[in-house]
Amino acid sequence: MATRLDPLDLYDVRSLLTEEERMVQDAVGRFVDEKVLPIIGDAFEQGRFPAELVPEIASLGLLGATLPEAYGCAGMNGVSYGLICQELERGDSGLRSFASVQSSLCMYPIFAYGSEEQKRDYLPRMAAGEVIGCFGLTEPHGGSDPANMKTVARRDGGDWVINGAKMWITNGNIAHIAIVWAQTDDGIQGFIVPTDTKGFAAQEVHKKMSLRASVTSALFFDDVRVPDSARLPNVKGLKGPLGCLNQARYGITWGPIGAAQACLKEVLDYTSQRILFGRPLAANQTTQVKMADMARRITTAQLLSLQLGRLKDAGRLQPTQVSLAKWNNVRMALDIARDCRDILGGAGITTEHSAIRHALNLESVITYEGTETVHQLVVGRELTGINAF
Ligand code: TGC
Ligand code: FAD
Secondary structure, X not given: OOOOOOOOOOOOXXXXXXXXXXXXXXXXXXXXXXXXXXXXXXXXXXXXXXXXXXXXXXXXXXXXXXXXXXXXXXOOOHHHHHXXXXXXXXXOHHHHHHHHHHHHHHXXXXXXXOOHXXXXXXXXXXXXXXXXXXXXXOOOOOOOOHHHOOOEEEEEOOEEEEEEEEEEEXXXXXXXXXXXXXXXXXXXXXXXXXXXXXXXXXEEOOOOOOOOOOOEEEEEEEEEEEEHHHEOOOOOOOHHHHHHHHHHHHHHHHHHHHHHHHHHHHHHHHHXXXXXXXXXXXXXXXXXXXXXXXXXXXXXXXXXXHHHHHHHHOOOOXXXXXXXXXXXXHHHHHHHHXXXXXXXXXXXXOOOOOHHHHHHHHHHHOOXXXXXXXXXXXXXXXXXXXXXX
């Protein structure tokens, strides 16, 4: 009989990785197995972000991983960044969120749009996890349409004065700086706002049923005054924040693969042990069809993200391609997590098993960084040339 395939990697996608990429995946995988999985169920239940993990996440080089070594970062390629997201989200979407926001939404804009002084000041400290960032784009009146933002930055001599509010901001209450996007007379611009600036306030969102091991906040700006040196000088317009989202959404195409793998592994183990009607649950045709379908969808998602990563590393990544994969892969993982929760029966409703935690987390992942509908409409626009937003 032929060697059995890895049920979590039926097409041996791992063999398409370079030696270096495999090493990155293994190092993050070990960290997740040893440090994250033992604590994350309780952290989720308690509604606690496990901040004690940040120093090791930083020392593994996972923050701003693709940015150059000259700024204290690891200089990895895009595929390695994807594998980092996949492994972290095998632990919990909240941890991957933390890394996504720090890397793609805070360090990336400083790198891509910042002055040399801003890069040298912030990036090494952010890579070391000493300075934590948050990214304020969404506003209370409608996140899907950020062009309609109401937060304003008004020029006052050599300073800028910011007024407005942001909603659903990951890391808001633990951040030292906020990357804030605001409307100016010159279009949308980005500002690096230290969170101890007078007039800035963060208020944590409670009663969440999703991403409970992650901090989510509302931000308020009441005449927040920053110098012009806090403005990101090299971008104007919506393409600034959307360019950051392109980076983060790319990582998010990989993350849910890890969540789905964690769920499938759990039910493979569970159904082989659970004896019902005199035989293992895994021996039933309907159970096998469900799990086979999960493996099919995980395999498709793996190949989609890997090709996306290769396009990214070749400098050929298009936003529409990211939208297709974000839509497909998050939907894949959410459906799998819900089905796994069902297969676990009553045992599936507590955090002793991970399926319900992943399912609840993925309810946020399918909404943030562009809802499923937004990504479907981006693909529709590409196909038809008609903007349906
Ligand atoms: P449009 O007005 O056509 O374009 C404006 C400019 O932006 C450029 N652009 C992009 N650039 C880079 N990447 C992309 N993905 C881009 N999409 C558009 C575009 O070329 C144009 O440039 P220019 O030079 O001509 O000015 O805008 P649009 O019609 O494409 O946008 C509409 C829409 C609905 C797609 C967009 O507004 C959108 O994506 N809305 C969703 C908003 C969203 O995703 N928010 C996420 C907030 S952050 C978050 O959720 C973090 S959660 C993190 C975590 O915890 O992990
Ligand atoms: P809305 O934009 O009001 O959308 C409501 C519904 O309308 C959705 O189903 C949507 O798909 C649908 N819809 C919208 N437009 C159309 C259309 N044209 N046609 C048909 N249907 C449409 N934002 C940040 O800036 N920074 C962060 O760090 C951040 N972190 C987040 C963390 C969490 C846990 C969550 C839940 C959100 C976070 N967000 C963050 C905000 C997130 O990006 C927004 O929630 C998202 O963009 C959707 O915006 P909204 O919630 O205002 O929904």
